Amino acid sequence: MATIKDVAARAGVSLGTASRVLSGSSQTSPESRSRVLAAAAELGYIANGPARSLRRSRTDVLGLLVSDIRNPFFSELAHAAEQEARHHGYTVLLANANEDAEQADAYLRTFAAQRIDGLLFSPQGTVSSHLAATLTSGLPLVFLNRTIEGVDAPLYGTDNAEGVGHALAWLRQRGHRDVAFIGGPDTISTGAERRAAYLAGREKHGISTDDRLLDAGDFLASGAAEAMCRVIDRGVRFTAVFGANGLTTFGAVRALRERLGAEQASRIEVVSFDDLDWFEFASPPISAVRNDASSIGRLGVRGLVDLLAGRAAPGQRIATSFVDRARGGIR
Amino acid sequence: MATIKDVAARAGVSLGTASRVLSGSSQTSPESRSRVLAAAAELGYIANGPARSLRRSRTDVLGLLVSDIRNPFFSELAHAAEQEARHHGYTVLLANANEDAEQADAYLRTFAAQRIDGLLFSPQGTVSSHLAATLTSGLPLVFLNRTIEGVDAPLYGTDNAEGVGHALAWLRQRGHRDVAFIGGPDTISTGAERRAAYLAGREKHGISTDDRLLDAGDFLASGAAEAMCRVIDRGVRFTAVFGANGLTTFGAVRALRERLGAEQASRIEVVSFDDLDWFEFASPPISAVRNDASSIGRLGVRGLVDLLAGRAAPGQRIATSFVDRARGGIR
DNA sequence: CTGTTAGCGCATTCAT
DNA sequence: ATGAATGCGCTAACAG
Numbered sequence: 001m002a003t004i005k006d007v008a009a010r011a012g013v014s015l016g017t018a019s020r021v022l023s024g025s026s027q028t029s030p031e032s033r034s035r036v037l038a039a040a041a042e043l044g045y046i047a048n049g050p051a052r053s054l055r056r057s058r059t060d061v062l063g064l065l066v067s068d069i070r071n072p073f074f075s076e077l078a079h080a081a082e083q084e085a086r087h088h089g090y091t092v093l094l095a096n097a098n099e100d101a102e103q104a105d106a107y108l109r110t111f112a113a114q115r116i117d118g119l120l121f122s123p124q125g126t127v128s129s130h131l132a133a134t135l136t137s138g139l140p141l142v143f144l145n146r147t148i149e150g151v152d153a154p155l156y157g158t159d160n161a162e163g164v165g166h167a168l169a170w171l172r173q174r175g176h177r178d179v180a181f182i183g184g185p186d187t188i189s190t191g192a193e194r195r196a197a198y199l200a201g202r203e204k205h206g207i208s209t210d211d212r213l214l215d216a217g218d219f220l221a222s223g224a225a226e227a228m229c230r231v232i233d234r235g236v237r238f239t240a241v242f243g244a245n246g247l248t249t250f251g252a253v254r255a256l257r258e259r260l261g262a263e264q265a266s267r268i269e270v271v272s273f274d275d276l277d278w279f280e281f282a283s284p285p286i287s288a289v290r291n292d293a294s295s296i297g298r299l300g301v302r303g304l305v306d307l308l309a310g311r312a313a314p315g316q317r318i319a320t321s322f323v324d325r326a327r328g329g330i331r
Numbered sequence: 332m333a334t335i336k337d338v339a340a341r342a343g344v345s346l347g348t349a350s351r352v353l354s355g356s357s358q359t360s361p362e363s364r365s366r367v368l369a370a371a372a373e374l375g376y377i378a379n380g381p382a383r384s385l386r387r388s389r390t391d392v393l394g395l396l397v398s399d400i401r402n403p404f405f406s407e408l409a410h411a412a413e414q415e416a417r418h419h420g421y422t423v424l425l426a427n428a429n430e431d432a433e434q435a436d437a438y439l440r441t442f443a444a445q446r447i448d449g450l451l452f453s454p455q456g457t458v459s460s461h462l463a464a465t466l467t468s469g470l471p472l473v474f475l476n477r478t479i480e481g482v483d484a485p486l487y488g489t490d491n492a493e494g495v496g497h498a499l500a501w502l503r504q505r506g507h508r509d510v511a512f513i514g515g516p517d518t519i520s521t522g523a524e525r526r527a528a529y530l531a532g533r534e535k536h537g538i539s540t541d542d543r544l545l546d547a548g549d550f551l552a553s554g555a556a557e558a559m560c561r562v563i564d565r566g567v568r569f570t571a572v573f574g575a576n577g578l579t580t581f582g583a584v585r586a587l588r589e590r591l592g593a594e595q596a597s598r599i600e601v602v603s604f605d606d607l608d609w610f611e612f613a614s615p616p617i618s619a620v621r622n623d624a625s626s627i628g629r630l631g632v633r634g635l636v637d638l639l640a641g642r643a644a645p646g647q648r649i650a651t652s653f654v655d656r657a658r659g660g661i662r
Numbered sequence: 663c664t665g666t667t668a669g670c671g672c673a674t675t676c677a678t
Numbered sequence: 679a680t681g682a683a684t685g686c687g688c689t690a691a692c693a694g
Contacts, residue, residue, distance in 0.1 A: 001468075003671060014681045019673055026674090029679060044464060049444045050390065051671035053381035054686050075406045079427055091441055094425045096410055110422055113380045133375060221608075250608060257612070277552075277581060278609035281588070334687060345665045350689060357690095360663060382687035385670050 002043040010039035022047065053115065062090045062304060063111040064120040065104060067146070068220075069096040071247055073274055073293050074122070077144065080297030081120060088305045090117070099220065101126040108134045118304045121153075122146045125187030140307040142315075144300045147189045154307075154315030156300035160190060160273075163289040163320035164197035167242055167271050170287060172205040174269060174326060176240040179207050180231045182224050182252045183216035183244045191219065194244045194273060212236045217248055224251030225258075232259050239268060246274030249286065275323055285325035292318050333374040341370035353378065384446065393421045393635060394442040395451040396435060398477070399551075400427040402578055404605055404624050405453070408475065411628030412451060419636045421448070430551065432457040439465045449635045453477045456518030471638040474646075475631045478520045485638075485646030487631035491521060491604075494620040495528035497653035498573055498602050501618060503536040505600060505657060507571040510538050511562045513555055513583045514547035514575045522550065525575045525604060543567045548579055555582030556589075563590050570599060577605030580617065606654055616656035623649050 008018035013032050020026045021036040022045075028036075039045075053059040062085055066074040082092045093116060097104035105128050111119060118140035123131075125148070135141065135151050145157040171179055181198055184191030195216070203209055212234045217223030224247065231238070232255070241256065243249030249272035256265040266283050275288035295318050303313035339349035344363050351357045352367040353376075359367075370376075384390040393416055397405040413423045424447060428435035436459050442450065449471035454462075458479060466472065466482055476488035502510055512529055515522030526547070534540055543565045548554030555578065562569070563586070572587065574580030580603035587596040603610065603619040610617035626649050634644035 004673095005671080015672085016674080016682075017680055020680085023673070027679065032680080046440065046443045048385070048446060048671050050381040050384035050446060051686095052673080054379070054385055054670090054688085055672045055674080057686070059381065069400075069410055070403070070406050072401070072403070075401050079400055079429070082427060083429075086437070091424075091445070093422075096413055098410070106417070109377065112377045114422070115380060253612065276609075278607075278612065281584065281609065281614075282612055283614055335689095336687080346687095347666075347689085348664055351664085354689070358663065363664080379687050382670090383689075385672090385686090386688045386690080388670070 002045045003048070004045070006043055007036060007039045007045050010043065011035040057115075058117050059115050060090050061093050061114060061116045062118050062120060062301070063093050063095065063114075063116040065095045065097055065107055065111070066122050066144075067097050067099050067124055069094070072276060073246060073291060076293035077297040080294040081144075081301050084298040084301040088301070090305070097124060099124060099218070101128055105130045118142070118308050120144050120300055120304060123148050125185060125189070140304060142300050142304040142307065142313065145190060145296055149189070154303050154313045156296055156303055156316050157318065158190070158291050158296065159317040159319055160193040161197040163273055163291065164194055165201060166289050166320060166322035167273065168198070168201045168205040168207070170271060170322065170324060171207060171240060171242070174240070176269065177206060177208055178210075178213065178236070178238040178240070180213045180228070180238040180241045181215075181244070182227050182231070182241065182248050183214070184219040184248060185216065188219065191216070191244065198242070210236060213238055217251060219245050219248060221247050221251035221254065224248040225255040228252040228255035229259060241268060241270045243270065243272045246272060246276050249274070250276070253282065253286075269326070280325060284327060287325045288323050290321045290323055292320065333376045334379070335376070337374055338367060338370045338376050341374060342366040388446075389448050390446050391421050392424050392445060392447045393449050393451060393632070394424050394426065394445075394447040396426045396428055396438055396442070397453050397475075398428050398430050398455055400425070403607060404577055404622060407624035408628040411625040412475075412632050415629045415632040419632070421636070428455060430455060430549070432459055436461045443468075449473070449639055451475050451631055451635060454479050456516060456520070471635060473631050473635040473638065473644065476521060476627055480520070485634050485644045487627055487634055487647050488649065489521070489622050489627065490648040490650055491524040492528040494604055494622065494651035495525055496532060497620050497651060498604065499529070499532045499536040499538070501602060501653065501655060502538060502571060502573070505571070507600065508537060508539055509541075509544065509567070509569040509571070511544045511559070511569040511572045512546075512575070513558050513562070513572065513579050514545070515550040515579060516547065519550065522547070522575065529573070541567060544569055548582060550576050550579060552578050552582035552585065555579040556586040559583040559586035560590060572599060572601045574601065574603045577603060577607050580605070581607070584613065584617070600657070611656060615658060618656045619654050621652045621654055623651065
């Protein structure tokens with residue numbers, strides 16, 4: 001593979017001049033400039049990233065650590081973050097913690113070894129020692145959607161209270177009083193916030209405060225299904241279910257159908273925090289709080305880029321919208 | 332950040348000894364070994380990846396270029412590849428071409444700059460000049476699920492002919508004669524193969540050979556919906572639809588419901604290449620060829636690792652299974 | 663088994 | 679504006 005030395009030789013200039021042309025830093029004569037560029041093109045020269053990083057002590061790489069790349073919310077977020085980062089001249093190194101603190105730790109180590117310039121992080125909630133070390137090492141950091149209490153870094157994430165508000169208003173409008181709420185782990189900030197907002201708002205919206213209607217899973221389908229089953233097993237009547245994230249809703253719906261049968265299950269209305277493709281096809285169709293993963297990814301990257309440039313990054317709550325798919329009018 | 336020099340100084344040994352201990356290459360006395368390890372731990376030493384890569388002229392990074400990370404097939408594949416790579420001591424740099432040849436090109440450049448050790452590639456079909464350059468540069472390469480004709484690299488991918496066979500058998504068993512086939516781009520190998528297998532097998536399975544029932548999209552929901560609409564507009568009767576990949580099926584179902592209404596649409600049975608979470612909830616439930624993304628990702632990485640180690644990698648077709656969700660018996 | 667040394671490819675400083 | 683020289687942090691070759 002051609003090095004900058006080869007390019008310089010071919011262009012008949014010194015290594016320094018070639019470097020200056022190719023990194024576009026300092027002034028160079030149009031003459032040597034064109035010769036270097038031509039030589040580089042002819043040789044198919046592509047700068048050696050590791051060497052460049054070593055010398056400049058920056059990599060132009062951002063780390064993005066998400067909890068579960070198979071969750072559509074995060075894959076959309078990752079995609080948007082990647083696009084935005086490209087736009088600013090950064091490459092994104094994507095890592096998937098698989099909702100597991102140990103793997104998160106391992107990737108944080110990898111990131112540190114790669115000497116990433118900044119970190120976009122959507123944490124699980126548990127703070128390990130490595131994580132603490134990373135967070136205090138001065139690496140520019142931005143939280144995406146989820147945060148860790150006590151850590152001073154800007155958060156770019158959904159406005160959970162507002163989103164839950166939409167769902168509550170919809171539930172009231174649809175005339176539901178007995179609503180099962182399937183939440184997420186309290187250790188994850190979004191889980192805690194959504195639950196808190198629901199608890200705080202349900203009475204005001206005429207929804208039963210019977211806590212037997214409350215349960216929580218792990219923000220994955222399996223845990224949510226189990227939580228749904230527990231609620232069913234308590235024998236309390238409910239006419240609607242509220243799933244606290246997309247996978248939770250999926251798991252809850254699956255449990256409803258398995259335990260009650262499709263017929264019975266179709267008499268229960270479902271509303272979800274996070275909108276999924278197929279909700280329009282469910283019967284009855286599932287209404288949902290739209291959680292704008294793209295904006296979160298994009299704004300998060302912008303925040304981190306600001307941090308990297310020495311500017312302030314205040315963090316931001318991204319507004320949700322609501323997709324009402326209920327058939328007919330008030331029930 | 333602590334360097335190996337700091338570690339050596341703290342341990343009271345030379346730089347060389349510290350390096351030997353930390354990279355575990357050569358023999359070292361237990362004495363100095365423990366002192367170096369202790370010093371490294373105390374300083375929180377993490378080796379500088381770029382420096383190490385520069386010196387060793389390898390990065391222990393594999394590039395994974397997928398067509399669309401928001402496609403569940405690829406996010407599962409990426410996840411599996413990542414896990415397997417970790418297991419072999421490699422980090423995966425994931426890039427998303429967004430089904431766009433230009434972006435694919437840009438990422439190939441980035442990969443080259445980062446000096447990745449090997450490439451896992453799921454191509455769009457179009458071969459640009461950069462791509463050609465990459466492919467002939469001698470970079471160890473493995474195709475995942477999709478291939479490019481004429482390029483000599485092992486393919487780890489679905490057995491498309493077998494998968495289509497499952498679907499055909501099911502269609503016949505369900506008594507369908509008039510089947511709409513919504514394919515993918517012929518430029519993508521999976522699109523071409525699945526279409527070819529369908530055309531070759533339909534007659535044998537008692538399925539109409541009326542080509543007005545055939546159309547193709549772009550393997551994305553939007554293009555598939557348009558293709559479905561075109562078939563509907565031709566006014567030929569059909570009792571079943573076969574979608575050539577997951578997103579295609581999604582788009583087709585959406586088009587059916589929009590154009591025919593939920594009532595009419597529910598009289599048409601749908602079968603899909605690729606299984607999606609929600610197919611069990613559709614009405615009628617959608618049966619599907621299960622395309623084992625995890626195995627493909629895992630085996631692909633193993634193949635690339637073999638290549639990197641100088642071993643042979645023959646490539647492999649991964650068998651599919653079929654999920655029959657049809658209600659009741661023969662129609 | 664260990665210390666010393668060279669050099670990976672590049673950006674940058676110091677002269678000119 | 680340019681050439682020569684330096685060193686980023688590390689591994690590997692060499693000498694002992």
